[in-house]
Amino acid sequence: MNKSKKIGILSLSLAVVIGAGIPLAHSFGVRVNQTESAPTGIYIVKDLAPKKGEMIEICPPNVEVIQLMNQRGYMQSGMWGNCEDLGVSPLLKPISALDGDVVEITPGQPVKVNGIVLPNTQAMSAIPGYPPGKYIVGQNQFWAFSTYNAGSIDSRYFGPLSIRNIKGNAKPILIKGDISKVSMGVVSND
Incomplete structure (x- = not known):
């Protein structure tokens, strides 16, 4: 067998292994975050009882602002999972507010949870934010705000979510960045 044929077979074999490995890794909860909303890298998602922070x-949620962000190319889709009704990849976010917490949204200001400012949570002017007001988080609901990056797509735009929207807890395995900066200002209820 000549050298170019060996290289071709090796390349094809490698492509098959990688192609099969990605869905297999995903089925075991392995996720790759490529966005700037949280430290980039590899996370493992498990079905655990989520806690604030x-x-x-x-x-x-399948709401107008998410559809707009998807049309503008802000949302990811493809090989890293899918939110079936939207055709976008799931998001990795920290839980910032749970049942009974008070979320305050003021135009041009960072979000407050129970009176505490969450840095980097002001909605961008080019995208409609969630309506201003004070919201008491309902039972089986939560709000998710990432303080890691001011451009994060989170509850500042789509508001509260049902606990049913949670696919699992995301634990960092191999990341680039400081995971503690994702939920700055969030105070645990424990």
Whole structure:
């Protein structure tokens, strides 16, 4: 067998292994975050009882602002999972507010939870934010705000979510960045 044929067979074999490995890894909860909303890298998603301040994997709601963000190319889709009704990849976000917490949204200001400012949570002017007001988080609901990056797509745009939107807890395995900066200002109820 000549050298170019060996290289071709090796390349094809490698492509098959990688192609089969990605769905297999995904089925075991392995996720790759490529966005700037949280430290980039590899996370493992498991079905655990989520707590305030912890990272979770969620499907955003099928609302107009998410559809707009998807049309503008802000949402990811493809090989890293899917939120079936939207055709977008799930998001990795921290839980910032749970049942009984008070979320305050003021135009041009960062979000407050129970009176505490969450840095980097002001909605961008080019995208309609969630309506201003004070909201008491209902039973079986939560709000998710990432303080890691001011451009994060989270509850500042789509508001509260049902606990059913949670796909699992996301634990960092191999990341680039400081995971503690994702939920700055979030105070646990424990």
